[in-house]
Amino acid sequence: xxxxxxxxxxxxxxxxxxxxxxxxxxxxxxxxxxxxxxxxxxxxxxxxxxxxxxxxxxxxxxxxxxxxxxxxxxxxxxxxxxxxxxxxxxxxxxxxxxxxxxxxxxxxxxxxxxxxxxxxxxxxxxxxxxxxxxxxxxxxxxxxxxxxxxxxxxxxxxxxxxxxxxxxxxxxxxxxxxxxxxxxxxxxxxxxxxxxxxxxxxxxxxxxxxxxxxxxxxxxxxxxxxxxxxxxxxxxxxxxxxx
Numbered sequence: 001x002x003x004x005x006x007x008x009x010x011x012x013x014x015x016x017x018x019x020x021x022x023x024x025x026x027x028x029x030x031x032x033x034x035x036x037x038x039x040x041x042x043x044x045x046x047x048x049x050x051x052x053x054x055x056x057x058x059x060x061x062x063x064x065x066x067x068x069x070x071x072x073x074x075x076x077x078x079x080x081x082x083x084x085x086x087x088x089x090x091x092x093x094x095x096x097x098x099x100x101x102x103x104x105x106x107x108x109x110x111x112x113x114x115x116x117x118x119x120x121x122x123x124x125x126x127x128x129x130x131x132x133x134x135x136x137x138x139x140x141x142x143x144x145x146x147x148x149x150x151x152x153x154x155x156x157x158x159x160x161x162x163x164x165x166x167x168x169x170x171x172x173x174x175x176x177x178x179x180x181x182x183x184x185x186x187x188x189x190x191x192x193x194x195x196x197x198x199x200x201x202x203x204x205x206x207x208x209x210x211x212x213x214x215x216x217x218x219x220x221x222x223x224x225x226x227x228x229x230x231x232x233x234x235x236x237x238x239x240x241x242x243x
Contacts, residue, residue: 089110
């Protein structure tokens, strides 16, 4: 009886627990002092199926609020001035202070990965992770951001995570660095799709090819996990109801 009551209270705690958005430390554009975009193009359809992970390479990592804001401003300035882009290239950026910085945000097309800017969120962890690894604060912030995006309806629950190097032809870029790549490919929703660089039919964009690949690779695992979790919850609820 005691164990059943424990399970009952555990289920209640899960249902009434905080939203991941409440736990996420998000710094919006006004808070970090973003420059106005030159032009805005909105994402045409949401929620999105893909998240593309990046590192900034330069500037380097930041561990406090002032330094991270300075880094985000530097990235925006570089993208707008040197690259000639309409705004900072990423949808969101993450510091090793555990905070997430709004770039173009949930609703605007970005400039993080050619061919993916309208169909994938580009997330950049600030720093060079060729040899070093992002700290747990940054990684946890990314996890919370993903969960928040699912809660808000911007990210599909059955989403797929790839890295910048996978989104482009082989050897186009090393982003997000070997150490960060090693971490990302251990995540449950990571997909091993790689852009081959081959020419595609105009009716078959790269992101559509990736979606087919990732659905085949991950959907059976996702369905099995979901079915198991649903079965366990239903079992315990029925058990509690019968008491």
